[in-house]
Amino acid sequence: MSTGKYLRVNGTEYQIPGQWLGRRLLDYLRHELRLVSVKEGCGEGDCGACTVFVDAEPMCACLLLCGVVAGRNIITVEGLPQDFRQRFAQLCEKHGGLQCGYCTPGFTMMSAWLSGGGTETGKDPLDKLLAGNICRCSVYQQLKKVVAELT
Amino acid sequence: MGSQVSIIRPSYLPEIELFRPSSIDGVFECIKDGARVLAGGTDLLPWASQHGQPRKMVWIGNVEPLHGFSVDDERLQIGACVTQGELIRCADFRRAAPAVADSVQFVGSVQLRNQATLLGNVCSASPAGDTLPALLVHEAQVEITGAPGQERQVSLDDFLLAPGKTMLAPGELASGVSFCGLRANEMSAYRRHTERRALDLAVASVAARLVFEADGYTVAGARVALGAVGPTALVAIEAAKSLVGHPLTGETKSICAAIAAETCKPISDFRASADYRRQLVKVLVEDVIGEIEQRARIFKPNGEGR
Numbered sequence: 001m002s003t004g005k006y007l008r009v010n011g012t013e014y015q016i017p018g019q020w021l022g023r024r025l026l027d028y029l030r031h032e033l034r035l036v037s038v039k040e041g042c043g044e045g046d047c048g049a050c051t052v053f054v055d056a057e058p059m060c061a062c063l064l065l066c067g068v069v070a071g072r073n074i075i076t077v078e079g080l081p082q083d084f085r086q087r088f089a090q091l092c093e094k095h096g097g098l099q100c101g102y103c104t105p106g107f108t109m110m111s112a113w114l115s116g117g118g119t120e121t122g123k124d125p126l127d128k129l130l131a132g133n134i135c136r137c138s139v140y141q142q143l144k145k146v147v148a149e150l151t
Numbered sequence: 152m153g154s155q156v157s158i159i160r161p162s163y164l165p166e167i168e169l170f171r172p173s174s175i176d177g178v179f180e181c182i183k184d185g186a187r188v189l190a191g192g193t194d195l196l197p198w199a200s201q202h203g204q205p206r207k208m209v210w211i212g213n214v215e216p217l218h219g220f221s222v223d224d225e226r227l228q229i230g231a232c233v234t235q236g237e238l239i240r241c242a243d244f245r246r247a248a249p250a251v252a253d254s255v256q257f258v259g260s261v262q263l264r265n266q267a268t269l270l271g272n273v274c275s276a277s278p279a280g281d282t283l284p285a286l287l288v289h290e291a292q293v294e295i296t297g298a299p300g301q302e303r304q305v306s307l308d309d310f311l312l313a314p315g316k317t318m319l320a321p322g323e324l325a326s327g328v329s330f331c332g333l334r335a336n337e338m339s340a341y342r343r344h345t346e347r348r349a350l351d352l353a354v355a356s357v358a359a360r361l362v363f364e365a366d367g368y369t370v371a372g373a374r375v376a377l378g379a380v381g382p383t384a385l386v387a388i389e390a391a392k393s394l395v396g397h398p399l400t401g402e403t404k405s406i407c408a409a410i411a412a413e414t415c416k417p418i419s420d421f422r423a424s425a426d427y428r429r430q431l432v433k434v435l436v437e438d439v440i441g442e443i444e445q446r447a448r449i450f451k452p453n454g455e456g457r
Contacts, residue, residue, distance in 0.1 A: 019166070021169050022166050022167035022168055022169035022208075023164070023166055023167070024164055043163065043164075043197075043200065044196075044197035044200065045193055045197065045259065045260075045262065045263050045266075046260075046350050048260065048262055051262055054265075057236065057265045058261060058262045058265060059262050059265050059266050060193075060262045060263065060266065062196075063192050063193050063196050063197070063263075063266060064192070064266070065167060065169055065189075065192070065196075065210070067169045067171055067210065068169075068171075068189075068192070068210055068212060110261075118261075120236070120239045120240060120256070120261065120264075121239060121240070121242075121245065121256075127348070128256070128261075128349070129261055131260045131261070131348065131349030131350060132259065132260020132261050132262045132263060132349070132350065133260075134350075
């Protein structure tokens with residue numbers, strides 16, 4: 001359910017200006033709130049660089065209109081616990097899970113979701129759950145090690 | 152702010168005039184006004200970015216009754232706003248409609264499934280739509296609402312007309328989809344072939360649902376449906392018929408597969424040639440039946456392989 005003109009982002013409530021209701025959440029987060037961890041890769045839901053949590057479930061901010069998620073809880077990398085981000089960064093360093101860094105926020109969100117017990121059927125392979133995040137430097141194997149150590 | 156370097160790439164999605172009514176009546180007013188129905192948006196928004204339209208959309212997520220979703224032994228009823236993610240997470244759904252559950256898990260990614268609705272995949276009517284063959288073997292019916300209170304049920308086979316074209320007339324809303332759950336001695340499955348494992352459209356796909364006799368071996372009834380090998384997902388009636396009355400053997404499986412490959416109507420495109428698709432159908436039909444056989448072992452009287 002989403003009514004009204006309020007959006008809760010990383011715990012703070014914002015009033016969405018009327019002209020933003022029919023525009024993308026991705027642009028609102030980057031333009032208005034300057035939450036630039038949310039990256040635009042493909043803009044059509046394939047690459048996962050814009051992954052944010054909407055009520056604790058990962059979704060692509062490039063395919064959400066602000067009006068559609070009004071009233072719901074949005075979390076971006078900036079809103080993840082500091083200790084989680086630190087641990088993720090350390091593990092990326094340890095396993096070499098970071099190259100150009102563009103896909104990293106998306107993978108960070110998915111790792112946070114997975115380490116919080118995120119699953120679809122309860123017995124999904126990691127490959128399936130991370131399929132929506134594309135890394136063009138191709139450090140998939142390293143990132144899988146990072147996620148495996150986190151979860 | 153003026154001197155700050157712009158960190159934003161322009162969005163190619165035009166600004167949408169978005170309506171968010173909370174009742175069906177409100178939705179119909181907006182549709183009459185020329186607004187396109189927006190549910191999950193995973194197909195509609197990329198389309199709008201590429202084509203610059205539609206600019207006017209009515210989001211139906213605020214209409215409570217469209218979120219309804221019930222699974223009982225006989226029939227599953229899924230409202231227009233139920234996302235694919237919600238469905239996969241439901242163990243009763245996975246048990247009642249294994250083919251549909253298989254197919255949903257091939258759609259997009261975790262993120263997309265959390266946004267995309269099942270009915271959205273139906274209404275997009277892509278020839279390669281993953282859920283379509285699976286829904287066809289589960290005898291799906293699409294609920295069309297013409298105006299508040301005016302409802303009709305159309306079989307999915309009739310609903311799909313051509314690539315991207317459905318029976319929905321202007322001013323109508325697809326409000327839900329219902330389909331058969333598995334009954335005693337029944338099993339279903341869905342398989343597809345893609346170039347890459349995820350985030351890709353099927354080159355060919357096959358779903359089947361088989362009913363076994365009490366002996367657990369002989370096929371008493373069968374439905375087979377094919378995806379991405381025709382203008383719409385196709386029901387392979389003759390192929391299914393060839394299985395009925397026989398136990399599953401290498402021979403009956405390959406006869407069924409050959410008939411399916413003969414009766415499909417693939418085209419050649421950048422994904423594959425028509426000939427390759429026919430070969431794939433053969434392989435996939437045998438695969439799907441094999442998968443059903445595996446899953447149906449529990450029906451056998453001595454519990455063989457359990």
